[in-house]
Amino acid sequence: MDAVDAAAAAAAVDAVAELVDALPDGVVATAPDALEKYRFDWTHDARAGTPLAAVRAETAGHVQEVLRWASRHGIPVVPRGAGSGLSGGALAVDGAIVLSTERMRAVEIDTAARVAVVEPGALNVDVKRAASEYGLWYPPDPSSYEICSIGGNIATNAGGLCCVKYGVTTDYVLGLDVVLADGTLVTLGGSYVKDVAGLSLLKLFVGSEGTLGVVTRATLRLVPAPPPPATVVATFPSVAAAAAAVIELGRTLRASMVELMDQASVNSVEDFRPMGLDRDAGALLLIQCDAPGAARAEEVAVAVAACEVSGAKEVFATEDPEEGEMFVQARRLHFTALEARGAVLPEDVGVPVPRLPELLAAVEGIAQRHGVQIPMVAHAGDGNTHPAIIYTPGDDESERRARLAFDEVMAAAIALGGTITGEHGVGRLKAGSLEAQLGPDVMELNRRVKAALDPHGILNPGSFV
Amino acid sequence: MDAVDAAAAAAAVDAVAELVDALPDGVVATAPDALEKYRFDWTHDARAGTPLAAVRAETAGHVQEVLRWASRHGIPVVPRGAGSGLSGGALAVDGAIVLSTERMRAVEIDTAARVAVVEPGALNVDVKRAASEYGLWYPPDPSSYEICSIGGNIATNAGGLCCVKYGVTTDYVLGLDVVLADGTLVTLGGSYVKDVAGLSLLKLFVGSEGTLGVVTRATLRLVPAPPPPATVVATFPSVAAAAAAVIELGRTLRASMVELMDQASVNSVEDFRPMGLDRDAGALLLIQCDAPGAARAEEVAVAVAACEVSGAKEVFATEDPEEGEMFVQARRLHFTALEARGAVLPEDVGVPVPRLPELLAAVEGIAQRHGVQIPMVAHAGDGNTHPAIIYTPGDDESERRARLAFDEVMAAAIALGGTITGEHGVGRLKAGSLEAQLGPDVMELNRRVKAALDPHGILNPGSFV
Structure with a gap:
């Protein structure tokens, strides 16, 4: 290790200590054995890095704290849902923080508005179960629905088996709270069905794979349960x-x-x-x-x-x-x-x-x-x-x-005029093939939008954009 | 008129002459009586300006030509569909060009892929009729469906009467050709149903009211016609x-x-x-x-x-x-x-x-x-x-x-936790109320995305962003 690297490593240690102090006990994990499980998603890709720490946020405030801290120190953040992703979008990066939403799992059903208000760590099956108690249904159903989280579903615009009739995740997202790279929390949409006020930022965040912000709450549209098939x-x-x-x-x-x-x-x-x-x-x-x-x-x-x-x-x-x-x-x-x-x-x-x-x-x-x-x-x-x-x-x-x-x-x-990914996301595994599909001009649009929302490139670096 | 204004007016006249030369006969209208109908949409707002010219583009190439020319001369462009908008999004602006897609009306149905490939000037009813010949249905149905264009529907993410069960325009847009402010033509999505390759730019352009680009072709999802109600x-x-x-x-x-x-x-x-x-x-x-x-x-x-x-x-x-x-x-x-x-x-x-x-x-x-x-x-x-x-x-x-x-x-x-516009768009009539709904942070995100895609602010100035 040369002098520059040593100084950087010492600065990182200081920065992590600052983060540990800023958050409640047990929220930040730094021990190597505790970090191991935050390195991989379901791709089990051996190229996964080792993070400085894993933060198990319990509130939107914790997420804001982490992103403010990360922006201040220039430390990258890999957002993480349940770790069931199949494209390497949540693989850890050396020197980054993994920001997990696994502890944010509240689910509330509003039958009159026919929506579920959900924290990102709630599993897809949790939402389905809560809705079914009222005869309602949350359609999107990835094969992994029993173990994947709503936050991950939103990040990848997850599909599933019933999409052919009932559509994908984005068709059911009416509102999002998102923490931006600089720690600002914004609310997009709400419990209303139709909304064209301003650019469709809500839809832009869906499927953005943690590259534009971290979802801390979602309002999901529910429908009456269909008859048995x-x-x-x-x-x-x-x-x-x-x-x-x-x-x-x-x-x-x-x-x-x-x-x-x-x-x-x-x-x-x-x-x-x-x-x-x-x-x-x-x-x-x-x-x-x-x-x-x-x-x-x-x-x-x-x-x-x-x-x-x-x-x-x-x-x-x-x-x-x-x-x-x-x-x-x-x-x-x-x-x-x-x-x-x-x-x-x-x-x-x-x-x-x-x-x-x-x-x-x-x-x-x-x-x-x-x-x-x-x-x-x-x-x-x-x-x-x-x-x-x-x-x-x-x-x-x-x-x-x-x-x-x-x-x-x-x-x-x-x-054949198709896509490299229909529902899993690009992540790190397909990042190298994205431009072959989109072409240089659309890639450039992706980069410009990314730069507009995350100018310092803090969020999910090494991912598709 | 002082000397500076006179010089600017002379430059504008020269610029328009250049545009007239660059496009086929009859595409560019400059006579005051011909321009009158391009000043207003259905709001009939007396504050509408007077454009330098109206371009009735016949091809995507014409649209590119106009936007390259506009970028070169710094002349703003107001995109226009059928002029049936109810929010003033297509009201003309003094010194701008109105870019109408009324002549681009091709509609092709692909029954195997179950899509309509449509030019923006085609009316909503044209798509419905073409689809119905094959037992297929294009659901979005603004009350004005007999006189509104698909390009305008996409620009406003139009709704209608059947949305309550069948969703809005964005739910049916699978692909778009869009000409950007600098004249670049990009293709987003295609004839496939599920796609998460890169940021959801397709959804971002839907509902952007001509502020980010001009749609020159759309691939729209069709569904089997439902039984009579x-x-x-x-x-x-x-x-x-x-x-x-x-x-x-x-x-x-x-x-x-x-x-x-x-x-x-x-x-x-x-x-x-x-x-x-x-x-x-x-x-x-x-x-x-x-x-x-x-x-x-x-x-x-x-x-x-x-x-x-x-x-x-x-x-x-x-x-x-x-x-x-x-x-x-x-x-x-x-x-x-x-x-x-x-x-x-x-x-x-x-x-x-x-x-x-x-x-x-x-x-x-x-x-x-x-x-x-x-x-x-x-x-x-x-x-x-x-x-x-x-x-x-x-x-x-x-x-x-x-x-x-x-x-x-x-x-x-x-x-009441709602929106100032569910389906008409913000346009010019509601631009002043948008921030009250979105708040300053989300407004700032709108501006940042706008600046990323239209850095010189050529597209639909005075509209919501």
Whole structure:
């Protein structure tokens, strides 16, 4: 360590001591073993840095305190929700502070205004449960909904399985309290539904991945709970046939779920927890319809017909919500089942629905070319796919090939007029591919907006902007 | 005119000559009589300036040409759609250019991707008609949908009557081509549904009222057309009772329309075109339900019960879509009927739905206090109201009282935790009240983002930011 580094390190130690003093006991963690869990998100990326400290804020005031302090000392801040992110957006950075909202978990339901007022550390499932006590529903449902936080959902504009009918996180955010880089707390929107007063800053903060501010409170729109869904499960000889069915049903049907699993995904779930899925099918479609009353049966008939006309091997329909939920759980196990087999680079590419067959073919080609396994699920009705690139941890050659495949899958989506990320976010894992999608002019707009809101670049450095 | 002014005027004349030369014949209008119609929007505000020229762009290239030219000469640009705006966002400015997109009207439907690719001058109704040929639907439906343009809808994030169930313009914008202040054309989003690659710039441009860029193409999400609605018309002794019914039905029902007309609005529509509405009712609610099949009757029953329990005088329900549409047309006539009576300052304030009775009471009080008539309709299910402040054109005292009332209605909405504009935009009419709602910190964020995207302030100066 030279003299300059030594001086910087001493200054950082002093700065952290100042922060510890400014906040209540137990809010700031500095011990190396306590910090370990704040280094990683679900990408488990070995390139994660080591933070100076982790702050478990308990109030918006703590968040303001941290950001004022960080601005004063020029110390970067990595905001963190539940750490379930799949794009490396919350990976720690050397010399930074991790600012966790895990302790801010209040959820209040206002039935008359039909909103939930939520702190960012509340889990998605906490909001769903609280709303359901009043017959209300918070729709966005990432597969990780039982462990992911609302703050993270907002930061990534999270999607899920019901988006195909009910939309994504941004469609449900009516209001936000946000602490800016300099510690200023601003309130955007509120409990009202329609609002065009000024620029759409509310929507700008949604999906900004901690690069523009830290959300300390959200007002979320709730809707009356829909009727229980009927479920259609169809197997196909190939993913191409399944994709054709998706396009076909999309012409007329507003299904509440249109999920695709390829053969490798079905088999890895069956290996992990046998559920009697057809291991020989080239692909499986899982469709739900939730129109009220007798109309649901009509929707099911449309879904069944679309599968049959597209060459389905078998089509099974059930009106039993519990039986349907069993299939949905199988689908949700995809990522967990894969993780049990090795390390996973989770993809999240999307294309216009009509280009889905081409994307699926491209992914198959990439898997073969690089000799890697890429089991896949897709929110097929939205054209949003999750190829999961498997590699052997510690095997450099395996990891190298996986990363090549990861980049090529993104390139394939871009070539098909699509996106490198439909719902996970860019984070650190995809930051290098963003400009290939957006082009230099849109990248420059991203940088200008970032600079306007976080002029000293304190927030989530090394992330996408 | 002093020497400096004379030199500036001569320079402007030269600049306009340069623009006329750069664009095809007939694209640039400079004759005073031709310019007259580009001075005003539907606010007919006498404070409108006189532009140097009006450019009727025919291609995105023309728009780029204009903005490059404007940046070079430091000449401001007022973007303009169909001129049906109600907030003065397209009022001309002395010494500026009006940039109209009225000639860019192409509409293409892609049924497989379920999108419309639309030029900004296309009318809302053009998109609806083109989509309906394929059994598809573009939901946003401002009352002016037959005469307002998609570009204006995007600029204001326009709402309408079906928003209460189907959302507003921003919920349907998947992609935009935007020409920035310096003439750069950027493409944001595309034909894919889910996208979180980079900051949500797409959403930032929606509702930016021509202050950040000029939209030259939009990709709009379409949905399968819903079944025909049933209609419930209920009369109430007072607006308070009608508002109570709105809150009651909102607890469990997703109606596809929940409109309120007060007695004065009902009577002015009846004066304009007699339709047999109940002139004695204190308020009228117009509710539509469009659940498929037998479920629609269940929804109607919920709506009827909510009206009855809230003290409705009469409740009428019809399953005949044409009969229902007749009532909707009566509702849509509100503004036209009022304009036949005198000049109107159209309000657009919104509050959380539970505060609706307080807002309606406040508006009544303001009308009485200032001795002005304020007939009102409301997209009541969204808490978004349109008090219409009537004044006598040319009568200074009448206009003064109307403007006082206009400001006080906004103040009342802000005091109730609401917004000064739910769907019309801030424009020039409400620019002075924006900070009262947003506060200085959020105003500063608006200014910073504006400066980041339009550093020389070329776009729509004198508007809200």
